[in-house]
Amino acid sequence: MEDVVELAYALDTFYFLLSGALVMWMAAGFTMLEAGMVRAKNTTEILTKNIGLYSIAVIMYMLIGWNLMYESSGSLLPTFSFLLPASEPVTAEMARSGEATESYFSDFFFQVVFVATAMSIVSGAVAERMKLWSFLIFAVVLTGFIYPIQGLWSWGGGFLDQMGFSDFAGSAIVHMAGASAALAGVLVLGARKGKYGPRGEVRAIPGANLPLATLGTFILWLGWFGFNGGSELSVSSAGAANAVATIFMNTNLAAAGGVVAALLLARALFGKADLTMALNGAIAGLVSITAGPDTPSPLLAAFIGGVGGVLVVFSIVALDKLKIDDPVGAISAHGTAGIWGILAVLLSNPDATFGAQIAGLLSIFTFVFLASLVVWLILRFTLGIRASEEDEQKGMDVTECGMEAYPDFTAGRK
Template sequence: MRIWQGIFKKRSMRLGLLALAALTASGAADPAVAGENLADIARSVDLVWMLLGGFLVFWMQAGFALVESGFTRAKNAVNIIAKNLMDFALGCPFYFIIGYGLMFGADKLGLIGTSNFALNGVTDMWDIGFFFFQAMFAATAATIVSGAMAERTQFKAYLFYTVFISAFIYPVVGHWIWGGGWLAEKGFLDFAGSTVVHSVGGWAALTGAIFLGPRIGKYTPDGRSKAIPGHNIPLAALGVFILWFGWFGFNGGSTIAATNWNISLVLVTTTLAAAAGTCGALFYSWIRFGKPDIAMALNGALAGLVSITAPAYDVSAVSSLIIGLIGGVLVVAAVEFIDKVLHVDDPVGAVSVHAVCGVWGTIALGLFAESQYGNGVSGLFFGGGLSQLLVQLEGIIVVAVWTIAASAAVFTVAKYLIGLRASREEELKGLDITEHGQEAYAGFEIFSNE
């Protein structure tokens, strides 16, 4: 380790001397001028890092598409892909026109932004890059909903809803927490979006699943839950690996600065929590069901990632293992509870992963934060008392109420204006043929298990 440190120091010294020589040669021998040039270089590096993070978050759209299509039946794979495609293709322009201004515009009473709609008045290139990065996050919040509503939602109704979450529901929460709104003023912390992105998507997913009701054949007349297996676990696994990789941009990019060396901590806590979440879900499902359930383990990886998204910047590596492990166990318990007790049909476990673990991750910051990291706050377990935890809990409750109420309003309008649920015939045949006139696997005969 010391050898590598020595090499790194020597290499850094050489780079520094080369940079100084270049500045001097360009007429920047004046220390003040040299300082300005170095500041410009640092800002450029920060911009590139933020854009790279945005690229990785965009790549997560592919991960969501593969996870959701793999965990659902073959007769609905085209429909799932179409929804994930249009989440981004519709959500991004509407976030540009309306959402970004509501989220990051000039504050009005701590509730909404009131400027920068369609980037009007935004001329600084760094700010334009920041919009790009944030637009990728808005698309992520929207795409979470499609998994819970899979296999029985009319395509036009889903398009109607995804516009509202990208343009209005998500940005309002984003302003409260990231845009200088009232929750930010109270000290609520959510580094990369356990609440802002994942809980918003998760609560909206829960609302949509309740409005739709379960898939045909999901529950017996006496209320017992029947498993409806996904058609392609390898596809879902590839999606999880893509999401895990993309999360390095989701969390790491949220430093918004390559010159912020806390990136190292964020990436370590992200990786460890994901690994621990995988182990927690695998071993708990093994104990609970008698077999190591790989589908649960895949969701466990995502559970660990969602759980660490809020506290990644503020907790130690050891704490991240605990947070991820608990998230992995929670997701298995939540999937079973939501399915068998609440009788809410969530084909991919989106509510368990994003809402339940989003809440857990937000609480975890109030428990495990240490003042030596990130924002300089301490949670309950490290001498900070209850103050941060109580703020976190307040934010969780308010965001849940807002998202559920706003989503319910949109789904109600969709239900009576254009129709929400596919017909029985369409659902039995599969939405690929009935909605799109296409098959994901042309040439293969797809059987329904009803």
């Protein structure tokens, strides 16, 4: 019997690590999606931002974030337990006795890739006109402090958890939080030069590589199985294995529903099958199901994703009318769809309450938006965050990184 318990521990730990690796692969998805949606002259910078923010997130969450989110016992101050192991390594005896169900270190690895996901959302929204080093400094603050504080309130056993707020894998805790930080940044940063005309007309600025953006979306779709499936935290029992299978199925259906709904709506509104709307429809469907992928029926999961696909199209159009310039649609796909995802939990989870879900949305959005706004403003009035018009015209690749992603195609072009 002890051997069976130890085997279950090993299986759960391996599943946790594998799920974390899938979520880490989402960093590649965000990178490719954003690189495809920006102009060629800004590709190298977006690549640098994404590999930089991922690395910063890993280090800051180890130094500060994990301790603040899970080890602070409700305090807003970290314990700085990174100076020593934050908890004793799990031994075989602990696994056999049931004192531990998975490795502490696998738990940390799984959580840290969620932090990087939240920061990746910001990257696309502020693309093509933001200074690289100001962005990376903001990444230090978001991943080390802002994200863990609001994460403590729910996943860390804080007041939202005690109220009954339900967010299974992070529609609000990860995605809406990232979108809230992005919205604050975009408002401070302003729109790209030439995006809006003198009479308020919206001017399309096409991305340079839609095949790359599509590949990025498929990578995100794949990684999301680890994002949602790994949040079950276990696979070693029949019940847990069945739950994981349900989560995979519903995650896939919601993404498909988002694509179809966004395509149909784009056809109705614009008369064309808009690929960029379809890509954002997939992401919106995935974000929408993330708060509760374990309880809906397959049909309901597809419906939840479909509503997300509809909302993301309307949201992207609305933000453009408000002159809020988001080059990749990240605020809509992760923020608007994240709000819907939290509310959609009420359709299938009898333990969720409207009051707790609204409290969670308001608390997370208000804190992350305001805290991020303060940081963005400090950066604006110290280091500066907006590239000059001349640098923006040349492209961020040359001015920030000193190299171009497509030198054979952009040489001599302005």
